[in-house]
Structure formats: structure tokens, C-alpha cells
Amino acid sequence: MDLGIKGKVVIVTGAGRGIGREIARAFAEEGAIPVIADIARDSGEEAAGEIATALGVKAVAIQTDITDRESVKRLVENTLSEFGRVDILVNNATVIAPAKFFKDETWEEVDREISVIYQGCLNCMRAVIDPMTQQGGGCIISILTDAARIGEPRMANYGGVKGGVGAFSRALAKEVAGDGIRVNCVSPSMAITELWKGRREEEKTKLGEEKFQDLQRKRLKLYPLGRFGEPRDIADAVVFLASERASWITGQTLSVNGGYAIGPW
Ligand SMILES: NC(=O)c1ccc[n+]([C@@H]2O[C@H](COP(=O)([O-])OP(=O)(O)OC[C@H]3O[C@@H](n4cnc5c(N)ncnc54)[C@H](O)[C@@H]3O)[C@@H](O)[C@H]2O)c1
Structure with a gap:
């Protein structure tokens, strides 16, 4: 099936590792051009190099801190000057505080999540709306x-x-629909990445091996x-939502979760 995304320019934030890197790779496999926007310069460049070498395609890294509007502005300007357009934005970058009750979280931890996740997404969305409108449409996930x-x-x-x-x-999906921009979300549950492994190591240290394995077995039963x-x-769900095959889908959140969160079973 032709997904209709060959040659599309795709900014993926936080694509230096984990799910973001896989999203960038999946787009490149379909002939799109990934722009890897990670705060971590080394992993961003490594990801772009790996994708370009493995697939023989163009992939670039532009070091970006999504909490900094000037940095986001440069990301979009550089993308436009190199490729002339920005078709797809994937807001993937994240931070996550160590697991604890809200009453025990420091305000620094709380503020950091708000700043990177909420403000960071808004910074990136605002920066692509005008160019997407001028070029006749786009897609934000x-x-x-x-x-x-x-x-x-x-x-x-x-x-x-x-x-x-x-x-x-x-x-936002309603506000920009008339400009040809679709806005959707993908909602994962546990996916095995560096972030996931880090969280599990924290738990193992806290609980000990036996209790940790017990917890993992209980967790798996939720899937x-x-x-x-x-x-x-x-990544496959993101590519589908960004594709021409999803051209009548906007304002939606697709859970990709092996059945977790359907409800009790
Ligand atoms: N892994 C999971 O189990 C899981 C589950 C549910 C949702 N998610 C979501 O999936 C997405 C990817 O998760 P992951 O596990 O690959 O995360 P990850 O921690 O492995 O990767 C996050 C990336 O974001 C980058 N980043 C952090 N702050 C940034 C900033 N200010 N500017 C630019 N880049 C920044 C990091 O350098 C890193 O490369 C996240 O949005 C996460 O919330 C993950």
C-alpha cells in the first residue's frame, strides 16, 4: 500500500533514542526525510547517521531544546532552508521524574515535566502552523x-x-482543520526502550530481584x-496517522498498548 509520504519532511523531537529514533527510521523506510530534533547532540547525530547509512537516505540532526523558543525557531528555519517545507511534526521528546507520589515530588521535577512535555509541545506546534498553512497543509502527531x-x-x-x-x-485540530492541518495523538503503554529499562532498574534496586520479577509477571497480565x-x-501507528491513508482522521488519540487500558478482563 502506498502511504503517500515519499519525500515528506518530518521533524521528530527527541529522536536521538528510543521510540523517537524508531519513528524517524520508520518514516525514512517509507521514503520520507527525517529531521531529528534532540537536545542530546551526540545521540541525535548518531541516529541520523545510522538511519542514513542503513537505508541510503537523507536524514539530518538539528540539536534542539524544545523548551527554548529560539531553539525551536532555529529548528524550523533550518528545516525550511534545507528542504523548503515541513510536512509532519512528531512531538515525541519527553522527560519523566522518578516514580513517587505527587506529595513527594519536588517542584523542580513537576515544573520540568510541565516545561518539556506541555510547553515544549506547544512551542513546536506553534512554530510549524504558519509554514504548514502556507504550503497548503501538514500533520502534527x-x-x-x-x-x-x-x-x-x-x-x-x-x-x-x-x-x-x-x-x-x-x-487545535478544529482550529487548523481549515488550513489542511491534521492533529492527532498516539498513546503508548509500556514500550521497551532506554527510558523503560531505566525505570525497571530503579524498581529492581528498590524491590530486590524476586519482588521485581513478581511485579513484572503481574504487569504482563494487564496486557x-x-x-x-x-x-x-x-512507530507504525505514527506513520499510518501521518499518511494519506489517514487523511480523514483528526483530533483523535490512538492507544497502542496490546490491549492495556481496555478495561478489566
Ligand atoms: N517507553 C515507554 O514505555 C513509554 C510509555 C508511554 C509513553 N511513552 C512516550 O513515548 C515517547 C518516547 O519515549 P521513550 O521511551 O523513547 O523516551 P526516551 O527517554 O528514551 O527519549 C526521550 C528523548 O527526548 C529527548 N529530550 C528530552 N528533553 C528534551 C528537550 N528539552 N528537547 C529536545 N529533546 C529532549 C531526550 O534526549 C531523549 O532522546 C515519550 O513521549 C514518552 O512519554 C513512552
Whole structure:
């Protein structure tokens, strides 16, 4: 099936590693040009190099701090000057505070999540609306979390902020529909990435091996399809939503979660 995204220019924030890197790779496999916008210069450049070498395509890294509007402005200006357009924005970059109850979180941890996740997404969305409007349309996809859908304890602020991006996106979808811009979200549950491994190591240290393995078995039971997610599971959904095959889909959030959060089973 032709997805209709050959030659499209795709900014993916936080694509230096994890799900973002896989999203950039999945777009490149379909003939799109990924622009990797990560705060971490080394991993951003490594990701662009890896994709370009493996697939023989163009992929570039532009170091960007999405919390800094000047940095985001440079990202979009440089993308436009190199490729002449920006077709797709994927808001993927994130931070996450160590798991604890909200009452125990420091204000620095709370503010950092608000700044990177909420403000960062808004900075990037605002920066692409004008160029997308001028070129006749575009597509914005933000990566949320099913922790926001079910209300995950010890991640209240992270889930709250991601839920805010979802609410914002539904309203924005209506505001920009007339300009040919579609706005959607993809909401993963656990996907095995560096972030995921870091969280599990924290738990293992805290609980000890036996209790940790017990917790993992209990967790897996929440997934009707019997496995945790892989970055490619999320990337495939993002590419579909950005494609011509999804041209009548806007203002939606698609959970990609192996059945987690359907409800009790
Ligand atoms: N991994 C999971 O289990 C899981 C589950 C649900 C949702 N998600 C969501 O999926 C997305 C990707 O998750 P991941 O596991 O790949 O995360 P990750 O931590 O592996 O990668 C996040 C990337 O964002 C970059 N980043 C952080 N702050 C930035 C900033 N200010 N500007 C630009 N880049 C910045 C980091 O350098 C890093 O490369 C996130 O939005 C996350 O919330 C992940």
C-alpha cells in the first residue's frame, strides 16, 4: 500500500533514542526525510547517521531544546532552508521524574515535566502552523501515554501533563482543520526502550530481584496480547496517522498498548 509520504519532511523531537529514533527510521523506510530534533547532540547525530547509512537516505540532526523558543525557531528555519517545507511534526521528546507520589515530588521535577512535555509541545506546534498553512497543509502527531488515560499512581503529574497535550490537540485540530492541518495523538503503554529499562532498574534496586520479577509477571497480565510493546509498534501507528491513508482522521488519540487500558478482563 502506498502511504503517500515519499519525500515528506518530518521533524521528530527527541529522536536521538528510543521510540523517537524508531519513528524517524520508520518514516525514512517509507521514503520520507527525517529531521531529528534532540537536545542530546551526540545521540541525535548518531541516529541520523545510522538511519542514513542503513537505508541510503537523507536524514539530518538539528540539536534542539524544545523548551527554548529560539531553539525551536532555529529548528524550523533550518528545516525550511534545507528542504523548503515541513510536512509532519512528531512531538515525541519527553522527560519523566522518578516514580513517587505527587506529595513527594519536588517542584523542580513537576515544573520540568510541565516545561518539556506541555510547553515544549506547544512551542513546536506553534512554530510549524504558519509554514504548514502556507504550503497548503501538514500533520502534527503528539506522543502521549496510557498512564494519562487510566490515572497511574506515582506518575500523576507526568500523566496530567500528557493528558493536557491531548486536550490541547483536540481543540487545535478544529482550529487548523481549515488550513489542511491534521492533529492527532498516539498513546503508548509500556514500550521497551532506554527510558523503560531505566525505570525497571530503579524498581529492581528498590524491590530486590524476586519482588521485581513478581511485579513484572503481574504487569504482563494487564496486557491481553501477552507482551510489552516495542518501539516499532508505536512507530507504525505514527506513520499510518501521518499518511494519506489517514487523511480523514483528526483530533483523535490512538492507544497502542496490546490491549492495556481496555478495561478489566
Ligand atoms: N517507553 C515507554 O514505555 C513509554 C510509555 C508511554 C509513553 N511513552 C512516550 O513515548 C515517547 C518516547 O519515549 P521513550 O521511551 O523513547 O523516551 P526516551 O527517554 O528514551 O527519549 C526521550 C528523548 O527526548 C529527548 N529530550 C528530552 N528533553 C528534551 C528537550 N528539552 N528537547 C529536545 N529533546 C529532549 C531526550 O534526549 C531523549 O532522546 C515519550 O513521549 C514518552 O512519554 C513512552
